[in-house]
Amino acid sequence: MDDKLCERLRTAAEAYRPDRERMLARVERGMAEGPSARTPLGPLPWLRVVGATAAVCGVLAVGAYAATSAGGGQTRGGQAAASPVPSASAQAAPGRVPELRTEDGPLWADGAVDPHSNAYWAQSNVTLRTTQPLSSLTVELRIAQTGGVNTTGSWRSLPEQDFTVSVQEEGGFLVYRWTLKPGRTVPVGTHTFAGQYNHAEGDRSADDDYFTANAARSTGQQVSVGDNFTSDH
Template identity: 50%
Template sequence: MNEDIAWRLREAAEAHQPDRARILALVERGAAGPPVRHRTPSFARSWPKAALAGLATAGILATGGLAVAGIIRTPPPSDTATTAPSAPSPTATPTPTRSAPPTATAPAPTPATTTPASPHPSPSSGSRAQNGPLWSEGSIDSHSNVYWAQSNLALKTTQPLTSLTVELRIAQTGDVRDTGNWRTLPADDFTVTVQESGGVLVYRWMLKPGRTVPAGQHEFAGQYNHAAGVRSSANDSYRVDAQSAGGTASVWGGFAPTR
């Protein structure tokens, strides 16, 4: 329907030919027409009216032609399908890669260090290892080496002691010097002295008045440096003097070398 109307309008516009001669004749006729009755004829007043009427006629014709041409030339609106923009494809979010936690490696077990038992001292004619409630044993510590040594005394008592003096005597065999001492009983219970006299390094522990040594086994030790090499303990000795409810008792002896 729209195409048929457009075609007819286009054909009418192309067939239209403005009649210029007729338009001019109308203009001239208007200019030469008889004057209006009861009014004084005036060329100046008649001419503008005729001219304006002609111009108006020409304007109407021209405007109609332009309107027809605009209708013909304007293409009908096309039924263009509006396509909705496609939704953007979702961007894939990378999945974080989790590394496996490090496997805890258990440290290699440290082999336990076994301290060999102190060798039993060899009996000698100059020793008395047991007397009354006391029992004693002297030995060289197994950790001793060619530069350093430790002399141990194990003392056992079956009765509480109200008086106790312990002496370790280390012969001066060359560069023997004190490096320390210890005991298993409370330190505040003893007066400790270390001194060298007559070629012998003497460690002495004396129980303070009013203190008591309980029944049981106790240990005393003296530590010292010495000249490089294997040191002989043949001339070393210990002595213990004690007092208990049963009376006095004394033990003495030497230090068996490390085997």
């Protein structure tokens, strides 16, 4: 029915033949009267007809497109098929921490915001405990950029010369990374890695902060642990 209406309107527009002599006479009269007396001419009749035809057909086309888009462009039994709607979890903002295990083989880990943190500054502590020597270890501490977060330093309880340390911004996080140098060993025991940083004034939520630790035993077997931070400071 929409196609027929458009066709009828186009036919009517094509059938219209403007009175050329009358139009030229109007133009000549306007030029003779001068700019001060000239009255703005409205759209010529044939332009109005063609314009109306295009507008109507355009509206019909947009309506048809909208109906098709709403159904994902597919139909079932003559009715538009509804597009799937992402679940609330799928639409959640990025930055939430995946489930991480805190114990794997000989390695155990925990993360906590230091109790000496304040409204302007904080320290996040990663505690690792291993019951076997480790031939390799990489610890990453990720502090979400919640506003004004910038590093003021870091430290670890193991010898400084045993690790390569870096701090940089990555994907909305301030990332501290400690990597054990080749040929060095992490001994059995409990060890601490800490990142220090300023932040915007007030209580800072650490819910999006997390850490990971990837290591290898002396036998070469890989182990991995990690956790998030839930304390607010």
